[in-house]
Amino acid sequence: MTGMIRLKEPIPTLLLFSCVWLMVIKAPPSADSAQPPPTSAGKSRVKEAATKSPGSANTIEMKTASCSGNDLLDPMCRFWSTAPAATIALQPQNIVTPYGGGSINTVLVKGLRLGSGVAFRLEWKDETKDNDTVHQTKFRDAVAIEFPLGTTSDTVLAMGSPHGPVNIWQWKADWEQDAPVMNDKPYDSDVDSPSIGSSQSVYKRLHVDTPKEANTAQGRGGPVSGIYNLFPQSSHHSPVEDLVAVGISSVTSKPERFQTIKGRGVWRDGRWHVVIYKPLVEKKDEACPGFAPKSTINAAVAVWNGSKQERNGMKSLSNWVTLRIH
């Protein structure tokens, strides 16, 4: 079965996606049955909290707006004030180990249909801007939106399942083009020492006699080369990664030709303001929700606070909320 995204006509099944592409997602090497099972107490805690939090919304209204090219990724642009905001409650993740999160309680979400795509604006309180992934004990701030891809109505919130896959768009603070990691430049061990403890740059000029290709992200310094992983790239064309998951531990980057999501994050006055924009261009085999007008789909949000050492499943996450597309 090969599904295609058709934007110009109503789609009876909201969540068309391609099984063909999903089948190439690498299954985790260990048996799934060996995964520590989610605790039922954990599941119910998340559900309860997300529905009972006072003042929180469970619907995001997605209207249509227009904007010019440069404003598209500007989280401070005026057209965002026209979009209805939804305050989504977040809870610590305690469904599967490692547990974590809980330092971010709410995230303000707005959604818009913009031109030929969809955009989301996410805003949350975070006193520290964490975009350093060079030092050993540092972790990035990040935010992600998750959409079910399957046709079932009960897609598993925690990274989906083989029968109900999910699509995840994750923005990462250190993937921003202007992420000032060290000396306002991307980290370079020929110049910067990763040690904060010692003032001297012990690794300066260490690689003068190493083969040039070994000193690139693609060369990866020796033991590995020729693999597809977006993390080693020294510069990223977008701070947003497009992922698919079919269960715990399975999250996988889409192939490079599908990495079309753009985004921008601005940290100001103790708050992150992040825009994620997905152009809905018809691409064969791509696993992506349809966002058809006059339809509703589910979505969930997760926030990582780097200063609290949050990464992977250690995150604050919402329950499923409804995304109503006008």
Add this chain to the structure above:
Amino acid sequence: MSRVWNEQLKRWTTYPYDLPDHYDFQWSAVFNINRCIACQTCTMACKSTWTFGKGQEHMWWNNVSTKPYGDHPRGFDAKLLSMLPKGKTIFEAAPEGERVLGYIPDDIEYDYPNAFEDSPCGPHIGAGQYQEIDVSKSKTQDKQWFFYLQRICNHCKKPACLAACPRKAIYKRKEDGIVLIDQERCRGYKKCIMACPYKKTFYNTFTKTSQKCIGCYPRIEQGETTRCIAACIGKIRLLGNIEDEKSPIHYLVHKAKVALPLYPQFGTEPQIYYIPPRWVNTKFLAMMFGNYDESKIKHAVKTYMNARHDIELLAVLQLFGTTQQIIGSYEIIDRGNPKEAKVRAFDLKGQELFVVSIYPKVEVHLTKDEQLNITDAKQLASLDIRRDANTPWRNQY
């Protein structure tokens, strides 16, 4: 959590996954601490082969440190031992919401990998004074001591890195038990770095992924030993398949019981076994190699010291550093004739590799100790610098 049998602790423990108890081939090695001079040839052989790139500057997949004070990252073992409740493995002591007990070392802990090099432990010995060695009691109780600890990834049977990885990016190869991080799946969460009790997974600051000792698997697949083992000029290392009863590794660990695992109390079943140093405080060694059981150390040291009367042990000790091929099995020739006795080694396919004398011919000269101005043979013997023509193989130790 699964219930798994820990062969080193001889009890049932917990582990997040069901892993096989038995592998047909388990990558495993014995390091003879007594022979190491900390020349770091192994360290540089590894560094120049695998970790010369950007972002790998702080990585020492192989390092040789001076115990008791040194190691890399600094104080990793003391730190974890202080966190670990006695009698529990790092899996059993995992905090709520975690699979493994551990910590991530900070940047500065990776700096100065040879800190405390050659720093001894024990009472102060003043200028002009010398340490007295009492050979009449025991050679395991020198007042002042240090020893070199050679460390690489232990390719554990219950790997903590594998248990902790939320990505399942780490796997243990069925064909040889080598533990690897899939660089395509790794997303740099550093859970393996937190979990590995030996701190032998490292975060690459350039690729933003974690990397670790790969057991030189491309060489293993060719039937060759690892770079660190092949390069060892002190001939202190021997690699083999511990699951094979014909293997010299199996003999040293399971039959002679002369080689012991490092910190077995962590519960990961590490697969590097050490012949403990004969001159070091037994209690300290019991903490490191015996799960606090001093009798294991005493047995290992006694057996090792008695090697001159144990032809099989002496034969196996001759295999160390003799070839770059993995030795699969061995046989002793002319066992009854000490002067002619030899050991023949075979590779993994059963092909003969070499034949070597068990008692090497050594020319011995009685001499005097210039520093102490002693020429009397009895006095020399009491100072443990005996040159006894009847024990020419004493150079083994």
